[in-house]
Amino acid sequence: MSETQHFRKHGKSWEEIVAHCRVLVLDLDFPAVRAWKQQTGGKAVGCFPVYTPQELIAAAGGLPVTLYGGRGLLEIDHADSRIQSFVCSIARSTLELGLANHLDWMDGFVVPSICDVARNLSGVWQRNFPGQFVFYLHLPQNVDSASSLVYYRGELERFRARLAELTGRAVSDQALQSAIRTYNRNRELLAELYRRRTVQPEQWPASHIYALAGVGNVLPREEHNQLLEAALALGESRPRPKRDWVRVALRGMFCEQPPLELLEVLEEAGCAVVDDDAQIGARFFLEPVADNGDPLTALAEAYLHQTVLTPVNNPGQRSRSEDLLGRCREKWIQGVVFASAKFCEPALYDAVRLKRAVEHAGLPTLEFEYEEKMTVFESVRMQAETFVESVLFFS
Amino acid sequence: MSSSYQYQDVGRDLQKKMLGDWYRRLENAPRDGTPVAYLFISGNIGELLRSFGFELLYPEVNALQCGIKKVAGDLILKAEDLGYSSDVCGYVKNDIGLATSGNRGPFGTLPKPDLLVCNYSGCNTYIKWFEALAEHYDAPVFLLDVPYRRTGETQRQEDLDYVVAQLEQLARVCAEMTGKPYDPDALSAQLENSRAAEDLWVRILESAQHRPAPFDAFFEAVFFMAPIYVLRGTRECVDYYEAAWKEIEERMAHKLGPVSEERFRVVIEGPPPWPNFRNFWELFKRWGVCCVASTYSKVGGIWDFGLRHDPRRPMESLAEYAVNCYTNWDWTLRRHMLERYVSDYAADALVIHSVKSCRAFSVGQADVREHFTRSRDLPTLFLESDLADPRYFSEAQIRNRIDAFFEALEHRRVAAVRPVA
Ligand code: SF4
Ligand code: SF4
Numbered sequence: 001m002s003e004t005q006h007f008r009k010h011g012k013s014w015e016e017i018v019a020h021c022r023v024l025v026l027d028l029d030f031p032a033v034r035a036w037k038q039q040t041g042g043k044a045v046g047c048f049p050v051y052t053p054q055e056l057i058a059a060a061g062g063l064p065v066t067l068y069g070g071r072g073l074l075e076i077d078h079a080d081s082r083i084q085s086f087v088c089s090i091a092r093s094t095l096e097l098g099l100a101n102h103l104d105w106m107d108g109f110v111v112p113s114i115c116d117v118a119r120n121l122s123g124v125w126q127r128n129f130p131g132q133f134v135f136y137l138h139l140p141q142n143v144d145s146a147s148s149l150v151y152y153r154g155e156l157e158r159f160r161a162r163l164a165e166l167t168g169r170a171v172s173d174q175a176l177q178s179a180i181r182t183y184n185r186n187r188e189l190l191a192e193l194y195r196r197r198t199v200q201p202e203q204w205p206a207s208h209i210y211a212l213a214g215v216g217n218v219l220p221r222e223e224h225n226q227l228l229e230a231a232l233a234l235g236e237s238r239p240r241p242k243r244d245w246v247r248v249a250l251r252g253m254f255c256e257q258p259p260l261e262l263l264e265v266l267e268e269a270g271c272a273v274v275d276d277d278a279q280i281g282a283r284f285f286l287e288p289v290a291d292n293g294d295p296l297t298a299l300a301e302a303y304l305h306q307t308v309l310t311p312v313n314n315p316g317q318r319s320r321s322e323d324l325l326g327r328c329r330e331k332w333i334q335g336v337v338f339a340s341a342k343f344c345e346p347a348l349y350d351a352v353r354l355k356r357a358v359e360h361a362g363l364p365t366l367e368f369e370y371e372e373k374m375t376v377f378e379s380v381r382m383q384a385e386t387f388v389e390s391v392l393f394f395s
Numbered sequence: 396m397s398s399s400y401q402y403q404d405v406g407r408d409l410q411k412k413m414l415g416d417w418y419r420r421l422e423n424a425p426r427d428g429t430p431v432a433y434l435f436i437s438g439n440i441g442e443l444l445r446s447f448g449f450e451l452l453y454p455e456v457n458a459l460q461c462g463i464k465k466v467a468g469d470l471i472l473k474a475e476d477l478g479y480s481s482d483v484c485g486y487v488k489n490d491i492g493l494a495t496s497g498n499r500g501p502f503g504t505l506p507k508p509d510l511l512v513c514n515y516s517g518c519n520t521y522i523k524w525f526e527a528l529a530e531h532y533d534a535p536v537f538l539l540d541v542p543y544r545r546t547g548e549t550q551r552q553e554d555l556d557y558v559v560a561q562l563e564q565l566a567r568v569c570a571e572m573t574g575k576p577y578d579p580d581a582l583s584a585q586l587e588n589s590r591a592a593e594d595l596w597v598r599i600l601e602s603a604q605h606r607p608a609p610f611d612a613f614f615e616a617v618f619f620m621a622p623i624y625v626l627r628g629t630r631e632c633v634d635y636y637e638a639a640w641k642e643i644e645e646r647m648a649h650k651l652g653p654v655s656e657e658r659f660r661v662v663i664e665g666p667p668p669w670p671n672f673r674n675f676w677e678l679f680k681r682w683g684v685c686c687v688a689s690t691y692s693k694v695g696g697i698w699d700f701g702l703r704h705d706p707r708r709p710m711e712s713l714a715e716y717a718v719n720c721y722t723n724w725d726w727t728l729r730r731h732m733l734e735r736y737v738s739d740y741a742a743d744a745l746v747i748h749s750v751k752s753c754r755a756f757s758v759g760q761a762d763v764r765e766h767f768t769r770s771r772d773l774p775t776l777f778l779e780s781d782l783a784d785p786r787y788f789s790e791a792q793i794r795n796r797i798d799a800f801f802e803a804l805e806h807r808r809v810a811a812v813r814p815v816a
Contacts, residue, residue, distance in 0.1 A: 082762040086751045115519045119543055120758035123726020141515060142540035147560035154553050345483050349523035352478040
């Protein structure tokens with residue numbers, strides 16, 4: 001019996017589910033992935049965090065595993081001599097995971113064209129792990145051009161063919177449509193989780209949501225779906241006290257992840273995070289991906305035209321600031337927190353312009369940088385408390 | 396230089412004059428009613444824009460000029476005051492600093508863009524940069540998406556087809572903006588010039604295979620390459636390379652080189668530290684170091700492995716060119732290029748100048764050092780500073796590292812020739 005079935009049958013408590021997820025999210029030896037491999041004999045494919053169409057990997061019988069670096073739990077030792085210190089932590093610590101043998105389960109690595117760092121990492125990876133399946137996936141940035149759809153569909157077709165070589169299983173359209181349905185369901189459940197938090201933030205702490213959503217990065221989606229269903233059924237069974245909050249949106253965590261303590265510190269300081277871009281790769285689409293017709297076209301369409309906006313995909317005709325301000329209105333947001341990973345250029349550029357737009361619209365902002373390995377949160381706590389007080393008492 | 400030489404310094408002086416004239420044309424563009432397009436050096440498809448009558452402005456070149464003229468530091472601080480992090484690319488900050496101070500630089504006052512062409516090739520920062528300028532100037536952006544050139548695969552036709560489709564789209568945008576129809580003959584005529592200039596430029600680059608090398612493929616190449624990057628496609632650009640080639644021929648005839656005595660031949664990977672360009676060069680000259688091949692001279696196009704613009708296939712060859720710029724190559728290709736340079740140019744060492752600003756260039760350089768020192772047993776010197784931000788250049792530290800490196804190299808050489816007792 002799988003762990004999740006176990007939850008459903010025996011009705012383990014909310015706290016236990018969350019604790020269990022948290023352990024799996026933070027375990028750098030990927031026990032859930034190893035267990036899956038042992039059970040199924042399948043291939044596990046690591047994916048750098050944003051815009052890998054994992055549906056294709058699942059449809060090929062593989063397990064897509066999102067890599068989020070060392071989670072601050074890893075000494076950067078071998079990677080130091082390969083990637084300089086002025087580069088974001090996730091690139092360095094993901095390489096370290098590989099060099100320090102934490103990824104010996106990995107049968108392949110997909111690096112999408114997230115940014116300059118990710119792109120160059122693909123080549124570093126190839127040299128350090130010769131012979132490993134490494135697929136560099138381009139995401140067209142000229143989103144408004146008709147040629148982008150043709151190109152990206154072709155790119156996905158090439159990816160599909162390579163995956164079939166890796167797993168030995170050709171990916172039929174039917175299998176892909178079925179994977180799309182499973183992933184749609186997963187995004188629907190995640191959206192429900194986030195929606196509930198928006199309505200009742202005290203009931204759904206950000207770090208709990210993070211663990212529940214994050215465990216999907218190391219589990220087959222079917223299993224994650226069961227787990228989310230169980231968690232949603234349990235979530236409101238133990239009411240938590242209401243408190244004085246400032247409802248905030250949090251931006252900058254689309255790729256490198258913050259330490260979970262950072263989310264906790266923000267909440268303790270009085271920020272109810274009701275909109276964030278953490279682990280955004282798993283909830284990238286505004287609409288379900290079409291599960292009929294040509295599935296590659298459906299995925300390509302979705303990636304080009306139905307995505308949330310992150311600093312690393314091009315908005316085309318959409319406006320980044322309008323998008324953020326629209327969300328703020330929709331969710332009654334009172335302030336925006338820009339937390340960028342140190343050295344993450346895409347996030348840092350966007351923060352400048354978005355901060356200006358948000359302030360121009362009359363909303364207060366808070367800005368700071370974080371690092372994977374951050375252990376002292378006092379300065380963030382103080383800044384957040386000041387921010388909350390100023391919103392609660394002066395605006 | 397002694398007066399018995401006819402052509403010496405032509406390469407540097409003539410390009411200076413050409414750039415001066417070009418900046419004057421830019422300054423006058425609003426008065427003359429000439430439309431102005433901003434674009435980037437890597438993968439620039441300038442010939443196409445020029446065929447519609449655009450005058451071209453390259454913000455990177457302005458940033459470089461500000462670096463050399465030592466005004467970059469203040470402009471960067473200005474952008475940081477506006478909220479830009481100390482950790483983002485100094486070129487972008489330099490340009491934001493310029494744009495928000497009336498676009499007045501050491502080269503005069505620059506016109507606003509009518510069109511921003513983000514000829515995306517090998518750098519994501521380009522996109523963020525032009526997003527910011529689009530907002531600042533309220534100007535339209537055309538994003539030309541150029542896929543990364545990936546390992547182990549020959550040039551993929553689908554990548555080229557995709558770029559061609561977008562170039563055709565860009566041509567329609569330009570036609571609409573300027574009221575001029577796309578004229579393939581005008582474009583081909585420029586590409587003919589491009590090809591002629593590229594032939595000559597490659598000849599100059601390859602001259603460094605001689606001993607002594609007549610030309611420094613890094614410190615001098617940065618001047619010699621300017622015309623082919625910003626004025627490629629014009630007749631004056633071809634004239635320039637004809638004149639520059641004469642200078643090189645004359646140097647070869649007289650065994651002249653950039654250093655009085657060539658003691659070490661190196662390949663250099665990475666861009667120069669513009670605000671400290673002279674000092675940096677001096678630190679190498681003292682050791683009789685000549686750079687015989689560099690990757691920086693390939694950021695705006697790789698022609699020494701055979702690619703050329705082709706007037707018979709205008710759009711296809713523009714696409715092929717755009718895909719094949721240095722930082723748009725993945726690391727396996729970049730590594731092969733370095734290996735080839737080391738052997739074809741008989742280099743004694745590899746020098747890597749890693750700049751913080753440019754992750755497109757630098758992420759992976761430490762890994763390539765590992766490769767050359769461990770797997771190739773090639774002495775490799777790794778230096779860190781920046782291409783735009785003077786705060787990152789620590790002269791004493793860099794000098795020490797350079798001195799220690801060449802001292803060791805000299806020692807190794809002496810030890811190698813000493814007969815075994
Ligand atoms: S998007 Fe940011 S965090 Fe992610 S790899 Fe690029 S620089 Fe690093
Ligand atoms: S990151 Fe590098 S290529 Fe990109 S704009 Fe900056 S200096 Fe130029």
